[in-house]
Amino acid sequence: MNLGMEKPYVVGIDIGGTNTVFGIVDTRGTILSSGAVKTQTYATATEYVDEVCKNLLPLIIAQGGIEKIKGIGIGAPNGNYYSGTIEFAPNLPWKGIIPLAAMFEEKLGIPTALTNDANAAAVGEMTYGAARGMKDFIMITLGTGVGSGIVINGQVVYGHDGFAGELGHVIMRRDNGRVCGCGRHGCLEAYCSATGVARTARELLAARTDSSLLRNIPAESITSKDVYDAAVQGDMLAQEIFNFTGTLLGEALADFVAFSSPEAIVLFGGLAKSGDYIMNPIQKALDANVLTIFKGKTKLLVSELKDSDAAVLGASALAWELKEIK
Structure with a gap:
């Protein structure tokens, strides 16, 4: 260059x-x-x-x-x-x-x-971060939506039209799935983005009566950061929200591993920084659902780069x- x-x-x-x-x-x-x-x-x-x-x-x-x-x-x-x-x-x-x-x-x-x-x-992660030296990995960005960058043999996969790698729009719930911003129902993004976490919180709070710190916040104002703050303080409902979110994401990652057998999956974005609350259920669901030949082969990493x-x-x-x- x-x-x-x-x-x-x-x-x-x-x-x-x-x-x-x-x-x-x-x-x-x-x-x-x-x-x-x-x-x-x-x-x-x-x-x-x-x-x-x-x-x-x-x-x-x-x-x-x-x-x-x-x-x-x-x-x-x-x-x-x-x-x-x-x-x-x-x-x-x-x-x-x-x-x-x-x-x-x-x-x-x-x-x-x-x-x-x-x-x-x-590309940033491959050049400067946790994926340095890797030729096969998947980047999952957990922000307003769920994005993905797929790197195979050192190259970003663009597909024939420039749009390959929309793993956030893999459908996780075929029946009665949430409406996604894309207009379809049940996409991973509708559950595992920061906005998805807030939606899960609102749904659980409406369906349940058990106490939670999240009840002190107007339902429409709840953010994924609020859920994290409550989880850190031992709030059981908040921890359940992370467990639900992480399990769904781990199930999806198990399918992604079957597609490209990446050396690592790197999680990026504020939600990925929720520590064990999110990482433990992701890892557990990934391990439970991945095809036997891939078990234990793909590392689950959090981005090393600042947000x-x-x-x-x-x-x-x-x-x-x-x-x-x-």
Whole structure:
């Protein structure tokens, strides 16, 4: 990879359902400066791009200006690596097909590449984190939704259309499954995302009468962090929520292992940092459901990178490969 020192920096942008985080990254993978905006605040993609650029430009100028930036890499929900578009993303406010890479190129004059946010996180993890040196692993991102980046023989799997690796939309409940943001019923994402955990909490609180610290919070305001805080304080209902969530995720991971026999499954996102409350049921369900020939072969790991870093670094890695805009 010939980076060329005349353009020593790239930009990585991670678009989440809630927050967008961006950073200037050097050739060693150090995030030199970063910023963030709320993704949901902007009704149109044009307003959103304008706001990100407004916050990003001062960071670029502080590093010597646009001429020092080799490219921009973006990780986004439903991001298509081949076309540079976001297409029908259920957790974003802008509907339809959004030519986001082209919009950033036009605004800043910097070549831009885009991929699925979980694919970007997988690249970051492979380059800088828990998957260093691995050629076969699966990254599972547990955020507003459930994303996945599948790496086989050292390469991210994109499929023929750029959309491969939507493991969050594997259907886990065929009968009476929850409505998912994608419009279907029973997807893994509807149960095992941070929003899924909050939904489970609301359902259990409504169906049961046993005491719980979570009853002190208005039901519609409960977050996965509230469930974790209650679990740490010994709340049995909160611990049950984690047990349900982890069991379902472990069952899904057992199926994913059968598909690509990964060396590791790396969990990323706030929910993955819930420690034994989530990891023990995941591991137990994985072990109980995995095919015999795969038993004990796949490591279950938590990302080593800070929450925003994996996706920002992974997205930025795309940018080193970009050619200049003529």
